[in-house]
Amino acid sequence: MNPSLKLALIVLIALEVSFVQVWTVNVVLIVVSLLLMLINRVPWRRLLLLTIVPLFFASALVWSLMIRGDASTHFLIVIFTRMFVYVYMGGWFTLTTKPLRLTRSLEQNAKLPSKFAYGFLAAFNLMPKIQAEVSTVRAAALMRGEVLHVWSPRLYFKVILAAMNWSDQLAAAMVSHGFVEGAPRTHSLTVPLVARDWWLFGGSLVLVQVGLFVGLP
Numbered sequence: 001m002n003p004s005l006k007l008a009l010i011v012l013i014a015l016e017v018s019f020v021q022v023w024t025v026n027v028v029l030i031v032v033s034l035l036l037m038l039i040n041r042v043p044w045r046r047l048l049l050l051t052i053v054p055l056f057f058a059s060a061l062v063w064s065l066m067i068r069g070d071a072s073t074h075f076l077i078v079i080f081t082r083m084f085v086y087v088y089m090g091g092w093f094t095l096t097t098k099p100l101r102l103t104r105s106l107e108q109n110a111k112l113p114s115k116f117a118y119g120f121l122a123a124f125n126l127m128p129k130i131q132a133e134v135s136t137v138r139a140a141a142l143m144r145g146e147v148l149h150v151w152s153p154r155l156y157f158k159v160i161l162a163a164m165n166w167s168d169q170l171a172a173a174m175v176s177h178g179f180v181e182g183a184p185r186t187h188s189l190t191v192p193l194v195a196r197d198w199w200l201f202g203g204s205l206v207l208v209q210v211g212l213f214v215g216l217p
Contacts, residue, residue, distance in 0.1 A: 020212045062080050126166060
């Protein structure tokens with residue numbers, strides 16, 4: 001499916017699931033998301049992580065609601081399965097969609113302004129550099145006899161200053177390479193948006209609507 005439509009589909013389904021208490025649809029969405037990840041050969045370690053993390057938080061949430069004693073069994077099942085829906089659907093999207101292809105699709109198909117598309121790519125590609133900068137700042141602090149913990153504001157303040165400098169350098173590089181905001185652009189690679197994508201998008205939404213409003217538990 002086209003990345004832009006895939007993103008829109010997941011967001012719309014997540015919003016609907018948030019306001020409708022139908023646990024059977026939640027279970028179906030969980031199974032479908034799991035099957036799609038298996039078809040796309042997502043590593044077992046990732047699948048295990050996507051299962052253990054929501055299992056812990058969902059169990060803790062359900063347990064706390066049970067202690068209060070004012071939540072029905074139906075509501076507890078809905079809350080428990082809803083968390084897995086969010087995690088599994090999000091995992092299916094992030095683990096099967098390449099950031100570069102998503103950005104190209106948002107720019108070409110969803111008409112996202114080029115500056116936002118390039119900004120997204122820049123932020124994604126700067127993540128390794130940001131991690132290296134965090135390690136450098138912490139190492140420099142240790143040489144001075146200071147320990148900067150993960151929650152230390154000074155650590156992130158210095159990294160933010162470095163990131164601001166990188167953003168200025170990136171903007172200058174884009175201008176030097178001929179980037180003009182609002183000017184028409186050509187693309188070396190195009191992301192197609194065909195009728196099949198629209199059928200998958202519309203069909204999936206219709207099936208979810210039927211499941212949510214047909215009267216299932």
